[in-house]
Amino acid sequence: xxxxFTDKIECIFKHTLALIKENGFHGTPMSMIAKSxxxxxxxxYHYFPSKENLILELFxxxxxxxxxxxxxxxxxxxxxxxxxxxxxxxxxxFQVDNTDIFSFLEQFHNSPFNELAHDKQxxxxxxxxxxxxxxxxxxxxxxLRKIDVxxxxxxxxxxxxxxxxSVLYGKVPLDRRxxxxxxxxxxxxxxx
Amino acid sequence: xxxxFTDKIECIFKHTLALIKENGFHGTPMSMIAKSxxxxxxxxYHYFPSKENLILELFxxxxxxxxxxxxxxxxxxxxxxxxxxxxxxxxxxFQVDNTDIFSFLEQFHNSPFNELAHDKQxxxxxxxxxxxxxxxxxxxxxxLRKIDVxxxxxxxxxxxxxxxxSVLYGKVPLDRRxxxxxxxxxxxxxxx
DNA sequence: ATCTGTAAATTGAACGTTCATTCGGTTGCA
DNA sequence: TGCAACCGAATGAACGTTCAATTTACAGAT
Numbered sequence: 001x002x003x004x005f006t007d008k009i010e011c012i013f014k015h016t017l018a019l020i021k022e023n024g025f026h027g028t029p030m031s032m033i034a035k036s037x038x039x040x041x042x043x044x045y046h047y048f049p050s051k052e053n054l055i056l057e058l059f060x061x062x063x064x065x066x067x068x069x070x071x072x073x074x075x076x077x078x079x080x081x082x083x084x085x086x087x088x089x090x091x092x093x094f095q096v097d098n099t100d101i102f103s104f105l106e107q108f109h110n111s112p113f114n115e116l117a118h119d120k121q122x123x124x125x126x127x128x129x130x131x132x133x134x135x136x137x138x139x140x141x142x143x144l145r146k147i148d149v150x151x152x153x154x155x156x157x158x159x160x161x162x163x164x165x166s167v168l169y170g171k172v173p174l175d176r177r178x179x180x181x182x183x184x185x186x187x188x189x190x191x192x
Numbered sequence: 193x194x195x196x197f198t199d200k201i202e203c204i205f206k207h208t209l210a211l212i213k214e215n216g217f218h219g220t221p222m223s224m225i226a227k228s229x230x231x232x233x234x235x236x237y238h239y240f241p242s243k244e245n246l247i248l249e250l251f252x253x254x255x256x257x258x259x260x261x262x263x264x265x266x267x268x269x270x271x272x273x274x275x276x277x278x279x280x281x282x283x284x285x286f287q288v289d290n291t292d293i294f295s296f297l298e299q300f301h302n303s304p305f306n307e308l309a310h311d312k313q314x315x316x317x318x319x320x321x322x323x324x325x326x327x328x329x330x331x332x333x334x335x336l337r338k339i340d341v342x343x344x345x346x347x348x349x350x351x352x353x354x355x356x357x358s359v360l361y362g363k364v365p366l367d368r369r370x371x372x373x374x375x376x377x378x379x380x381x382x383x384x
Numbered sequence: 385a386t387c388t389g390t391a392a393a394t395t396g397a398a399c400g401t402t403c404a405t406t407c408g409g410t411t412g413c414a
Numbered sequence: 415t416g417c418a419a420c421c422g423a424a425t426g427a428a429c430g431t432t433c434a435a436t437t438t439a440c441a442g443a444t
Contacts, residue, residue: 042396046392051429112214148373154351158350158353163350233405234419242405
């Protein structure tokens with residue numbers, strides 16, 4: 001029973017992501033989500049009190065996905081430089097392989113929704129905090145230069161996000177060579 | 193006459209930017225733009241055939257502003273490293289000093305509008321192309337490593353955008369020290 | 385096994401609001 | 415006198431949300 005519950009919500013999530021990628025937040029009415037998910041509008045309102053709430057829940061759903069994809073794969077026993085490359089690469093790879101989520105998160109972060117989610121971000125670990133902690137660990141172990149961690153995180157995350165967009169716009173292929181070029185730029189900039 | 197024409201349109205642009213920053217694209221109805229700009233709705237439709245067109249025109253307006261702010265100030269006789277630091281710093285400074293435009297551009301780039309504007313970007317020089325050309329110049333003069341220019345541009349632009357957001361969210365102050373840290377990271381990563 | 389009562393899940397037509405756009409009319413200037 | 419700028423009430427379509435009705439799930443009684 002609990003399984004079906006989750007299944008239906010995940011089904012709604014996935015179709016909503018696809019529609020929002022294609023049409024944007026406000027080009028995606030609830031009626032369209034319902035039809036695409038093959039449920040009635042009322043069913044969506046059974047699970048979510050409003051469209052706004054649906055989008056906020058979808059946001060935390062996406063955050064969890066990307067976080068676990070990136071960080072579950074990182075073995076803390078590996079040399080830090082190796083971990084560093086892996087985090088950056090998996091960050092990019094996730095975005096490129098999950099364009100629905102990537103597009104949704106970018107829209108979300110640059111919309112008025114973003115403010116509504118800031119409370120939640122401080123509770124549930126958002127990927128940015130994970131990155132911050134990961135970089136702090138690198139500073140403590142003398143792998144990284146000791147500069148303002150938010151500046152470093154900007155270079156780290158910002159590069160990866162923009163690189164992923166370049167891949168999606170067809171400017172750059174997502175192959176080993178280009179990933180390594182990106183990693184090298186950032187690593188050279190921040191290594192101790 | 194041409195002056196007044198421009199004045200009124202610029203007035204509409206500026207109020208639209210402020211409203212969109214506060215409420216987002218779709219939280220900003222034409223009626224609100226009209227009231228805030230102190231003109232009638234009909235007047236806006238006298239100058240712009242639709243809301244979509246208004247936003248597209250606003251986009252090219254913003255692009256011109258940021259481009260001229262950054263690149264008009266760059267003296268090509270200066271040492272390349274100096275130019276490099278200036279471009280990056282002015283990029284960030286513009287975003288932080290013009291949060292309306294920054295917010296609008298970010299929303300725009302991550303919305304379905306973005307596709308509609310791609311034709312225009314190829315005609316009018318968009319800031320990304322300017323950055324690309326600037327980086328290519330650095331490679332030709334052996335100041336920068338010769339790697340894929342789009343990868344380098346991702347690191348360059350992405351860092352600056354995310355850094356600016358960190359400043360706006362209050363995580364980092366926009367002072368000389370933090371700007372220099374950012375410039376150093378990127379410069380170390382891309383210099384020859 | 386079959387029946388029954390209840391609560392949860394599901395449905396979609398209907399409602400009320402909001403919003404982009406229209407258009408017939410007015411003003412001001414050349 | 416004519417034309418461009420300007421006005422804003424009216425229009426009609428789209429959308430988020432509601433809710434009364436229907437179906438499904440299933441525990442306990444027979």
